[in-house]
Amino acid sequence: xxxxxxxxxxxxxxxxxxxxxxxxxxxxxxxxxxxxxxxxxxxxxxxxxxxxxxxxxxxxxxxxxxxxxxxxxxxxxxxxxxxxxxxxxxxxxxxxxxxxxxxxxxxxxxxxxxxxxxxxxxxxxxxxxxxxxxxxxxxxxxxxx
Numbered sequence: 001x002x003x004x005x006x007x008x009x010x011x012x013x014x015x016x017x018x019x020x021x022x023x024x025x026x027x028x029x030x031x032x033x034x035x036x037x038x039x040x041x042x043x044x045x046x047x048x049x050x051x052x053x054x055x056x057x058x059x060x061x062x063x064x065x066x067x068x069x070x071x072x073x074x075x076x077x078x079x080x081x082x083x084x085x086x087x088x089x090x091x092x093x094x095x096x097x098x099x100x101x102x103x104x105x106x107x108x109x110x111x112x113x114x115x116x117x118x119x120x121x122x123x124x125x126x127x128x129x130x131x132x133x134x135x136x137x138x139x140x141x142x143x144x145x
Contacts, residue, residue: 007117007118009117009118009119010117021089024062025062025085026143029062029063029066030066032059032062032063033063033066033067036063047059047060065081065084066081066144069081069144075141075145078140078141078142078144078145079137079141081140081141081144082136082137082138082140082141082144083126083137085140086126086133086136086137086140087126090123090124090126091123091124091125091126092123094121094122094123094124095123097121098120098121098123101113101114101120103120
């Protein structure tokens, strides 16, 4: 899991990461919302007993984002959520990782941390003129809508 989250270096890692994220956003979150709406007390009790505090916060934030999006009932809210997710995946998470393991970080033996299969990532700022960035947001927005 650590390799998939922070240090994917093979195409298989990236495919598994993508599959995990797709399942999390388009399968798990809708199911969580249904379970919450059916019985909020049971859902929260299960979440508390089966999750870390970080995972609980992430699940509740995802659910809240989807509820807010549904309340606004607009495609613009889908686009805003897609943009936020782009920034989370390709900018903020990478910046967080680099704050923990800077480019000049050393491992326990004093060797460069970012060496061998571990290549330092670079944060990506969203650029509406970039076809890949735009494709991500359009596809994500359509799937949510």
